Amino acid sequence: MTEPILEVEGLVKYFPVKIPAAQRLVVRQPLVVHAVEGVSFSLKPGEIFGVVGESGCGKTTLGRTILRLVEPSDGRIVFDGVDITHMKESELRPIRRSMQIIFQDPHAALNPAMTIGESIADPLLIHELATEPEAKVRALEIMTEVGLSPAEQLYTKYPADVSGGQKQRAVIARAMILRPKLIVADEPVAMLDMSIRAKILELMLELKEKYRLTYIFITHDLATAKFICDRIAIMYLGRIVEVGDSSEIYREPKHPYTQALLGAIPVPDPDRPRMKTLPKGEVPDAIRPPAGCRFHPRCPVSTVACGWEPADFLDLLDLRALDDGVRVRDEEALGSGDRFTTQGGASRIRALDPGMTAREKRSLLVLTALGSLAVGLLNALAGVGTFGLGILVILVFDLIARRESVRTDLVDRGTHGDTLRIRALDPGMTAREKRSLLALSVLGALAIGTLQAVMGVGTFAAGVLVIVVFDAIARRESVRTGLVNRATSRVRTYVAGILDAAPQPLAGAVKRITISGSEVLVEFAPSTDPGLRKVDDRDVRCVLY
Amino acid sequence: MSDTVLEARNLRVLYRTKRGPVRAVDGVSFDLRAGETLGVVGETGSGKSTLGKAVLGILPPGTTKEGELLFERKNLLTLPDGQLRRLRGKEIALIFQDPMTRLDPLMTIEDHFLETIRAHESVSAEEARERTRAALASMGIPESRLKNYPHEFSGGMRQRIMIAMGVVMRPKLLVADEPTTSLDVIVEGQILEILEDLKRAYGMSLLLITHNLGIVAEVCDTVGVMYAGLFVEYGPVRDVFKRPIHPYTRGLLASIIHLDSSELVSIDGLPPDLVTPPAGCRFHPRCPYVQDVCRTTAPEWVEYRPGHFALCHFGRDFL
Numbered sequence: 128m129t130e131p132i133l134e135v136e137g138l139v140k141y142f143p144v145k146i147p148a149a150q151r152l153v154v155r156q157p158l159v160v161h162a163v164e165g166v167s168f169s170l171k172p173g174e175i176f177g178v179v180g181e182s183g184c185g186k187t188t189l190g191r192t193i194l195r196l197v198e199p200s201d202g203r204i205v206f207d208g209v210d211i212t213h214m215k216e217s218e219l220r221p222i223r224r225s226m227q228i229i230f231q232d233p234h235a236a237l238n239p240a241m242t243i244g245e246s247i248a249d250p251l252l253i254h255e256l257a258t259e260p261e262a263k264v265r266a267l268e269i270m271t272e273v274g275l276s277p278a279e280q281l282y283t284k285y286p287a288d289v290s291g292g293q294k295q296r297a298v299i300a301r302a303m304i305l306r307p308k309l310i311v312a313d314e315p316v317a318m319l320d321m322s323i324r325a326k327i328l329e330l331m332l333e334l335k336e337k338y339r340l341t342y343i344f345i346t347h348d349l350a351t352a353k354f355i356c357d358r359i360a361i362m363y364l365g366r367i368v369e370v371g372d373s374s375e376i377y378r379e380p381k382h383p384y385t386q387a388l389l390g391a392i393p394v395p396d397p398d399r400p401r402m403k404t405l406p407k408g409e410v411p412d413a414i415r416p417p418a419g420c421r422f423h424p425r426c427p428v429s430t431v432a433c434g435w436e437p438a439d440f441l442d443l444l445d446l447r448a449l450d451d452g453v454r455v456r457d458e459e460a461l462g463s464g465d466r467f468t469t470q471g472g473a474s475r476i477r478a479l480d481p482g483m484t485a486r487e488k489r490s491l492l493v494l495t496a497l498g499s500l501a502v503g504l505l506n507a508l509a510g511v512g513t514f515g516l517g518i519l520v521i522l523v524f525d526l527i528a529r530r531e532s533v534r535t536d537l538v539d540r541g542t543h544g545d546t547l548r549i550r551a552l553d554p555g556m557t558a559r560e561k562r563s564l565l566a567l568s569v570l571g572a573l574a575i576g577t578l579q580a581v582m583g584v585g586t587f588a589a590g591v592l593v594i595v596v597f598d599a600i601a602r603r604e605s606v607r608t609g610l611v612n613r614a615t616s617r618v619r620t621y622v623a624g625i626l627d628a629a630p631q632p633l634a635g636a637v638k639r640i641t642i643s644g645s646e647v648l649v650e651f652a653p654s655t656d657p658g659l660r661k662v663d664d665r666d667v668r669c670v671l672y
Numbered sequence: 673m674s675d676t677v678l679e680a681r682n683l684r685v686l687y688r689t690k691r692g693p694v695r696a697v698d699g700v701s702f703d704l705r706a707g708e709t710l711g712v713v714g715e716t717g718s719g720k721s722t723l724g725k726a727v728l729g730i731l732p733p734g735t736t737k738e739g740e741l742l743f744e745r746k747n748l749l750t751l752p753d754g755q756l757r758r759l760r761g762k763e764i765a766l767i768f769q770d771p772m773t774r775l776d777p778l779m780t781i782e783d784h785f786l787e788t789i790r791a792h793e794s795v796s797a798e799e800a801r802e803r804t805r806a807a808l809a810s811m812g813i814p815e816s817r818l819k820n821y822p823h824e825f826s827g828g829m830r831q832r833i834m835i836a837m838g839v840v841m842r843p844k845l846l847v848a849d850e851p852t853t854s855l856d857v858i859v860e861g862q863i864l865e866i867l868e869d870l871k872r873a874y875g876m877s878l879l880l881i882t883h884n885l886g887i888v889a890e891v892c893d894t895v896g897v898m899y900a901g902l903f904v905e906y907g908p909v910r911d912v913f914k915r916p917i918h919p920y921t922r923g924l925l926a927s928i929i930h931l932d933s934s935e936l937v938s939i940d941g942l943p944p945d946l947v948t949p950p951a952g953c954r955f956h957p958r959c960p961y962v963q964d965v966c967r968t969t970a971p972e973w974v975e976y977r978p979g980h981f982a983l984c985h986f987g988r989d990f991l
Binding site: 328353377388389391392395405 | 715716805809812813814815816826827828829856857858859860861862864865883884885886887888889890909910913914923924925927928929930931933936937938939942
């Protein structure tokens with residue numbers, strides 16, 4: 128028996144999610160994308176191992192983590208008998224020659240400022256395995272081998288001047304020039320036109336035979352994978368759900384997800400009827416992947432044991448909300464979505480707002496008191512200010528009136544003639560009158576200010592009184608209990624009704640609906656990942672087997 | 673026979689470039705009847721997207737347009753801009769390949785709809801909102817998400833939003849340019865189902881532009897196979913798939929890697945440069961059956977079976 132060329136054990140890759148600083152105060156746990164979660168497999172030399180899945184399933188991350196282009200979060204990678212999981216970059220470098228990658232987009236994988244030939248020869252120079260003239264000779268050889276001919280002529284062409292198929296041949300040549308043992312091919316034909324895909328695949332097969340290469344062939348296209356892979360692993364949300372000989376998997380797919388993928392491929396035959404039941408929805412968010420079997424929310428044949436959880440109940444409510452009538456009824460009965468929380472294996476629905484906490488009330492009281500005092504004070508100050516302004520006006524006018532010239536002129540005009548002694552002009556207020564007026568105004572302004580201050584405090588006091596009285600009523604055990612009980616049992620009945628009308632597996636997975644204080648708890652049976660288990664000739668991750 | 677909604681007669685579209693005119697569409701004819709789906713398949717650069725743009729009247733300025741493109745007997749090529757604008761979005765709607773770049777990232781989904789509806793009809797904001805709600809609910813998008821921005825949706829949801837926006841005015845013709853190319857196979861299936869349902873519900877016609885022959889087989893009634901700016905074959909889907917005439921169609925059908933494939937087949941060579949297309953039959957440099965006449969004389973557009981046309985000198989031999 129031959130030694131495996133690659134062994135991957137429990138490989139895990141989490142990517143941290145950046146959260147804005149403000150949000151970090153609320154979100155306690157750091158969020159991570161579960162890109163690859165516990166993937167294990169081993170490859171025999173000369174094997175073509177397909178990794179198949181939809182976008183976001185982690186297949187590209189898996190390929191890159193195996194090559195240590197992305198650092199693994201956990202697990203072990205053994206390449207050619209050497210554990211490279213934690214190897215330093217300098218130690219890894221010579222090993223990298225033996226493991227190369229072919230990228231999906233040939234238009235982006237080649238440096239537009241380098242000629243095709245320079246790009247292909249570059250790895251030899253980077254690894255210091257050849258001088259420039261030697262590298263050129265080797266590049267020309269490999270170019271002819273991958274069908275880039277006439278090689279001399281294409282050597283000096285830039286990527287922009289050649290077709291997509293030629294670019295992908297150049298990318299393959301660049302990967303081949305270091306004589307690798309393992310090549311990770313990440314969607315090598317996805318960006319190419321149908322009529323040239325076959326040529327590239329044929330080339331890859333030829334090279335494999337000739338140099339005993341091992342491929343990890345990453346693709347979303349099951350038909351291509353079937354054609355060229357010896358074994359395939361179907362991935363869904365970071366996990367392998369089915370892995371085995373490709374011919375067997377295609378002959379009889381076992382995992383419902385594999386069946387769905389195969390059934391959904393459009394077949395170029397107008398007489399073939401289309402698959403009737405497609406899985407619902409789309410691949411969920413890898414930040415909060417579903418519990419249990421990750422495919423269960425979309426699975427057409429799910430059972431009660433597949434890992435139903437509170438999030439599924441919330442999804443059910445979202446689905447119901449598509450019907451306007453149902454949405455209005457749901458909202459009337461259950462309130463808006465923010466009254467739902469999930470915790471462990473239970474959905475919590477807060478049936479009734481139990482009111483403010485003692486602390487909230489105290490803070491509110493203090494704030495109200497401070498506020499009304501501040502307003503009163505402001506009012507008093509404003510009253511005094513108005514008064515001061517009045518005094519100023521009086522003083523100014525009085526001063527003008529007191530000026531000799533003005534007075535004389537007025538008096539002169541008033542005492543026209545010799546003998547008549549008539550007081551022609553009021554000489555103004557007496558000093559005493561002025562003092563009284565001043566005193567009165569001061570008292571008045573102060574009185575108004577005080578009144579306003581007192582009224583503010585009064586309003587506040589009235590508010591406090593109302594709060595206290597209502598709180599006292601609400602606190603009475605009988606009232607509270609009655610209200611809470613009525614609301615929660617209403618919610619409980621409603622939730623039970625929703626579950627009765629719900630699709631069977633979800634309803635069946637609900638262990639019980641209980642009332643806890645003012646909350647209704649929808650409890651689910653604890654769920655576990657079914658794990659990859661040996662089924663006949665392959666491994667499948669599904670509770671049905 | 674049902675009414676023809678869209679009819680092309682010898683349609684040509686020539687882009688102006690420094691190297692000379694690019695013959696992106698070079699004499700294409702077809703009929704699309706009410707409630708039917710016409711698939712246009714071709715590889716990169718075959719001119720299939722240009723055809724879609726011509727129907728929408730969104731070709732870049734300075735493009736030469738010849739022939740006739742009749743929508744309900746109005747020639748779209750000569751229609752004044754104002755009238756074209758009234759048709760576009762209301763009578764003829766478009767779904768693009770990439771829904772992310774076609775939705776304005778600064779506008780909520782609701783605003784996208786309100787803009788579309790009120791550009792064509794003077795209805796109250798309340799009425800427009802009501803239609804938006806209904807259109808999105810029919811695509812499985814709840815009302816609670818109306819105020820969300822495009823980036824808050826998944827790829828499949830964005831495409832469903834685009835479709836909802838395309839059909840909110842109940843157009844007679846929907847042009848879908850690679851509507852599922854950026855989507856995964858299961859979501860692709862869901863979108864195709866939605867399009868089928870819409871066709872049935874509103875009697876809408878669909879012009880489906882795609883490179884995926886599997887999709888054509890599943891949803892189209894007729895298909896036009898495009899190569900180097902020309903329809904090389906056109907006819908009922910079953911005829912074209914089961915009894916293809918043109919060597920290019922045969923090659924294309926054989927090159928699809930599907931689950932029952934037993935060998936890898938490809939078409940040698942590359943599609944021609946459309947500034948200086950080859951003389952004679954445009955496919956002759958890549959054709960395995962090439963004869964002298966193919967190099968010199970352009971083939972005739974011949975109806976070999978009822979409604980089944982092909983552009984090949986030796987069409988009769990392939991029947």
